[in-house]
Amino acid sequence: MRRQLTFAIGIIIVALAGVIYTITSGNEPLLGLDLQGGASVVLEPEPNEDGSEISDEVLDQAVDIIRNRVDGLGVREPEISRQGSTILVQIPGVEDQQRAIELVGQTAELRFRPLLQESVAGSPFAAANIALCAPESAGDEEALAGLYTEPTPDADADECMVAVDRAGLGIQYLLGPAPLLVDQQANPGARLTGEVLETAAARLQLAEWVVNISFRSGSPGIDDFNALASECSRGTQVCPPTGTSPATGAFVGRVAVEIDGIVESAPTVGISNFERGQVVISGGAMTERVAKDLALVLRFGSLPVELTPQESRIVSSTLGEDALDAGIVAGIIGLALVSVYLLVYYRFLGVVAIASLAVSGALLWTMISWLGESQGLALTLAGVTGLIVSIGVSVDSNVVYFEHLKEDVRSGRTVRSAVERAFPIAFSTIVKADVASLIAAVVLYFLTVGQVKGFALFLGLATVLDLIATYFFMGPVIRGMARRESMSSHPKRFGIPFVDAQTSQVSS
Template sequence: MADTRIKKARRPLIVFLTILVIAAITLGVGSYLGKASWKPKLALDLEGGTQLVLTPTATEGKVAKDGRTEVTNEDLNQAIDIIRQRVDASGVSEAEITSQGGQNIVVSLPGKPSEETLNLVRKSAVMVFRSVLRDSHQVAAVSPKAFEEQAKQLAVTPEGPQKPEETAQRLAALKQAEELSKLTPEEIATRLADENHDGKISDAPVSAPKDNSDPAWITEKTLYDFYLLDCSDPTKLNDNRIEPDDKAIAACGSEGHSKYILSPVDIQGSEIKNATAGLEHSGPNGATTGQWEVVLEFNSKGTDQFTQVSQRLFNLKATDPVRSRFAIMLDGVVISAPSMNAVISGGSAQITGNFNSKSATALANQLKFGSLPLTFKVESEQQISATLGSDHLQKGLWAGLIGLLLVIVYLAWSYHGLALVALGSLLMAAISTYLAVVLLGWQMGYRLSLPGVTGLIISIGITADSFIVYFERIRDEVRDGANLVNAVETGWEHAKKTILISDAVNILAAVILYVLAVGGVQGFAFTLGLTTLIDLAVIFMFTHPILVMLLKVPFFGEGRKWSGFDAETLGATPTIYAGRGRVRAPHERRSIADRRAERKNEAESANEEEAN
């Protein structure tokens, strides 16, 4: 029976120690490969990081009378929530995102964030879907004669023929646009510095377009903008410009060497219900191509719109392949312009391009959490020092060490030798917590803040409290007359219920704090919940098994003085089954001569009874 109990106690102990060894080996391999560090990642208050100040830029309908961008508290709070969701989804924790002066947004990211994470903050993620009217190959081949024909067509409007002088001005503008297309960006800039084209180029369609694929949307200004658009200039790909939804526009491709003339907006990005990143599948067997893609899911309204657009573009595929293309625009740049190869009615679309795992995930996060309610530009981006620094961290660690020593002194005074079990439990909890924090920092970007350190210090009391509850239950059983073996088993059955309830309350409080709070309070809640879970693992897989196994050690099992199982500590004299229907107190140790004399007396008594 005793051997069975030992085996049952040994199994969870072996599993627990094996998990710790595997975690340590994993971290060691990651450190050797240069992907991980043995040091926990620190948050903004302890390490510093990167700070970005975002300023809203003027857009139509958002400009106040004084010329500044009109910003409401609702817009600002919505933007902060979206940016926080993006940053959290990228795996960065302990970021600080606040408003400044009711106008700007300050984003502080701990450590050295990746470029993908910074882009999640920089980009507005305004997505729209437009039809392709012409691309760079088509328009670049237009001859001067074609420009004259286009000018004659543009000279006729619903109001009647234009005046001859106006037609001449338009024709001159078109010819000049064609000439400018042959110049370098520097030469174009010089020409524009000397000439003023205001009032010469029309921005109105010649006639009412039939649909968004109708070339009638192309105006003189559209062509003019197209020829002056230099997509090799990086600023053209990062200016986050917002174009009018109801007009044709000229836009660059994200790769920097293609440009398009696009129709008015077909579908708004706000109609996207979800976005996920994954490997592209093709063929009847669904084999992966090795290329990353972003899959969009539209809501019901977007699904209806996308069905109609795909039908229109698919009908153009045979007669005009260019106009059968569908441009997906993000922050004013075409990130993909695929051909419509079928009518899509399921409300799902794929974005493909030069994606990798990180860029596809970043784009999916941007789209999934929506566009910002305002267009922002990065006013400043700079490195900032720690707000508290290593000095406060050292003080926090000293406070934890002092608290640990006081707990150890109390346990040694109250429970004597059994304090070693409590100390071992605290050591296992500390090692487990350290490995968990470092591994989470490596795999999920978790960072330890000063409130998080506070949560770790509180865990000392949580682990010690679980041991005390367990031992006091054992003491109650001994007072009721149970022997040590039964007291440990029965006490555990009662204690584990109390421990589970107590830790469940802590976990519930941690979850509520984490969900409702932000910033440092979230860090405290996370470490509180993490260490409570670790406490459960330690008490079930280490503390209880060790106590069961200690009963096989004479110093503890026989309840010797200062063992913690002695009569003085337990408050009663526990008994141990001694065989032949007898019990004895564990501290009643007898010499070999005494035991021999007792057996001799028993034999003589038996002989006398037989003789009689």
């Protein structure tokens, strides 16, 4: 008896301690995308031009880069995972959902290109400048007039291109090819792209947001940028003069920082030699958000494959709150109906069953809050559904025990004897039933993706805690009650049938 009392008191203390710890430490369940709002997108890789299959290594690298970009947004516990050949990105709690979706899938191939000419959109470029890109058509005015009339964002690094301005002001740029790297022996055919960068950071400089770039040493790195800077500072044919140096007033060339057909900045280059961390992208009235987005994309590199959104979903915070409220209401209603049923049918035994639910619920809340705070386990709507279903699993455990107990009493056993005999048999049945639920939960968790995993995880967790509460609380408490005279003399108060010792007549 003392051992049973120790079990019951011990688990109550553990449950209360968990609740107190959770409240005092400020832990709370981490809500998933569908409960707090956010953005979700499924990204599908574009096929390779040569028809070759996209490897798992390329997709894994894309997942890592996207995860770094999302982490840079300051989002708490996003989910980035592969689903076969697609990539699922779920970003809960982000305020600007559309911006987040665009940012994570941006290929972001940065190239440093010489600026050949800047003009208003719709105005033709000078034939002399077009001839620099198409020397085979030099002198043929008609042929040159038909070239580079529209933006060409898909142009390769070794081709000229027409790019547009980032701010959408109707400006277009004729850009030359990204120059070859200085060290062609080590990098044959490689050109001046974002691979030469080491890091990038946005900062406020003289009331203007800029992006400070740090290059790698040597080549690929600062040596390659300085080679282009040398051409632009001298205004050569590779980088003709299109601007004025603010330091000397001389006509010098400009370097365009181009990303996916958009010119982020096109500063004049008046000197031919820079230090690794001396280059700054500025101009265009860059806002804080634009500067930070640009630095984020540059810092974590370009994706190794082009990704297109296959399916995107934006959940507003209001809709998430509505879903959470609906889940809470459903849980409360379900719990209330179950409690009424237990009280009407099992009376004081029903009170014990409800107390057992409270104990397992306190333990479950403590664990969910701790896992959300320390491990990033998010509670989704599917998880809430799993928790609601687990109420039924817990009630089944109580019903199995109570019905075994009533059956033994009907068979002529005393209440105390029936309690002692029924619990081991009933608990064995409960374990077998719960193990079946656990097997289903484990299979669902490991063989499915997305929200089904959340349903399986929380259902499995609640099932385990139900076994603990049944063994350490419900069983010991009912055994303790059976030792009191009131349970034997007034069994109907506990939902147990009364058996007349003389007539063996059973009354409920």
